[in-house]
Amino acid sequence: MGRPMDNESAEIINPKFKMWLRPDGIVQLVWVPATVMSFEDAIAAIDAMAKLTGGQRCPLLVDAHDAGPQDRSARSEFARRGDLVSAVAILAGTPLSRLVGSFFIAVSKPMAPTRLFDDESSALTWLTKFTK
Amino acid sequence: MGTIQEFAVLRFDARAEVSPRGDIVDAVAAGVNFLGEELEASYSEIERKVADRTAELDVMTHELTRRTLHDELTGLPNRTLFWDRLSHRMSLADRRHSCFAVILVDIDKFKETNDTLGHAVGDELLIDVAMRIRSVLRVGDSSARMSGDEFLVLLDDVGSPEAALVLASRLNAALREPYEMGPDRRSITTSMGVAVGPEGFAEADAMVAAADAAMYEAKQRGPGQCVLYSEIGRN
Numbered sequence A: 001m002g003r004p005m006d007n008e009s010a011e012i013i014n015p016k017f018k019m020w021l022r023p024d025g026i027v028q029l030v031w032v033p034a035t036v037m038s039f040e041d042a043i044a045a046i047d048a049m050a051k052l053t054g055g056q057r058c059p060l061l062v063d064a065h066d067a068g069p070q071d072r073s074a075r076s077e078f079a080r081r082g083d084l085v086s087a088v089a090i091l092a093g094t095p096l097s098r099l100v101g102s103f104f105i106a107v108s109k110p111m112a113p114t115r116l117f118d119d120e121s122s123a124l125t126w127l128t129k130f131t132k
Numbered sequence B: 001m002g003t004i005q006e007f008a009v010l011r012f013d014a015r016a017e018v019s020p021r022g023d024i025v026d027a028v029a030a031g032v033n034f035l036g037e038e039l040e041a042s043y044s045e046i047e048r049k050v051a052d053r054t055a056e057l058d059v060m061t062h063e064l065t066r067r068t069l070h071d072e073l074t075g076l077p078n079r080t081l082f083w084d085r086l087s088h089r090m091s092l093a094d095r096r097h098s099c100f101a102v103i104l105v106d107i108d109k110f111k112e113t114n115d116t117l118g119h120a121v122g123d124e125l126l127i128d129v130a131m132r133i134r135s136v137l138r139v140g141d142s143s144a145r146m147s148g149d150e151f152l153v154l155l156d157d158v159g160s161p162e163a164a165l166v167l168a169s170r171l172n173a174a175l176r177e178p179y180e181m182g183p184d185r186r187s188i189t190t191s192m193g194v195a196v197g198p199e200g201f202a203e204a205d206a207m208v209a210a211a212d213a214a215m216y217e218a219k220q221r222g223p224g225q226c227v228l229y230s231e232i233g234r235n
Helices: A039-053 A072-080 A095-108 A120-128 B002-008 B024-069 B079-091 B110-117 B119-136 B161-176 B204-221
Strands: A011-013 A017-021 A027-031 A058-063 A085-091 A114-117 B099-107 B142-147 B150-158 B179-181 B184-186 B190-197 B226-228
Touching: A011 A039, A017 A039, A027 A039, A039 A058, A039 A072, A058 A120, A072 A095, A072 B024, A085 A095, A085 A120, A095 A114, A095 B024, A114 A120, B002 B024, B024 B079, B079 B099, B079 B142, B079 B150, B079 B204, B099 B110, B099 B119, B099 B161, B099 B204, B110 B119, B119 B142, B119 B150, B119 B161, B119 B179, B150 B161, B161 B190, B161 B226, B190 B204, B204 B226
Parallel strands: A027 A058, A058 A085, A085 A114, B190 B226
Antiparallel strands: A011 A017, A017 A027, B099 B150, B099 B190, B142 B150, B179 B184
16 A cells, blocks of 8 residues: 555646545545546546555545536446445436436445435535544 | 437447436436446346357367267277267278278286286276377277277278288287386287178178177187188188
8 A cells, every 4th residue: 555645735636527635534526517437537536546545445525416427437447446445425416417326326336335415514424434 | 219229229339418417318318328338238248158158068068079979088989989980981882992991909818907906007008008009090090999998990991801900910019019007017918800891791780790709719819819800710
């Protein structure tokens, strides 16, 4: 396992997402609105998470409330990386993002506990249970 | 709707358009697309599994056929395959005017080898004899293990009964060379009966029976003898 990034540099910006490590130990991922997530985007997001946490398992808050669809390879990649996340809370807003989140949970069957939320505070409350 | 119709004809790569609005229509379209992706993946997986299973079955069928037609110990064809080859050769008699011959080979005193040196050594000897028979045969000839210490050879093309006897004697001499048997090198002898066709034999059974009778006569004459079926009763 690597070392987590220090707080001053603990934010990664990608053309499709932004990710940072919060003081409460939860990693937050925000997708750019209407982004279509491909396999490469999934890899980039997972790499970013590994950099932020040094490879340690942490809870992840995914703000996808107005994100676009993901393709199957992206869903599969996210689902199988239970080694990096202790739990995932997905914030959905639009009917599309809710569908994407529900499908991911029901069909891709992620290895880590994963739930869909409408509001951030409920999501954070749930994720706190998975912080060390 | 068009995408679903494409799925109905197994075109799972069809996709519905999803706009950046992300509204309920887009959610339905994305759901249809997701289902298409899953169907495509499942279909590919099923096709791959079917191909894998078909390949496995081919290998198993091939192995089953090999086991059905070959002797497990020596790897030589068994009597079923030999009968098939001999019957085939007999059926060609009208078109091929040369003779062919069956040699029945029996290891002399094989029971003694088994009793004194053990069955493992006996099995090794059978394997070595099979290899030696195979190494002596010409292209087109074939061999088989008939049972126990008895082997069969089909000489596909021989000029005369005498030529068949010469080839049998050559085989007999090759089989007499020493073998590794346990800690020692020992020689064995074999008795051989030779039947030459096609005249006089209507079926494979009859020809093998003739070779067997000649082999029995060879045994009567003493170890290491070769006898032509047509000679029985002359000496």
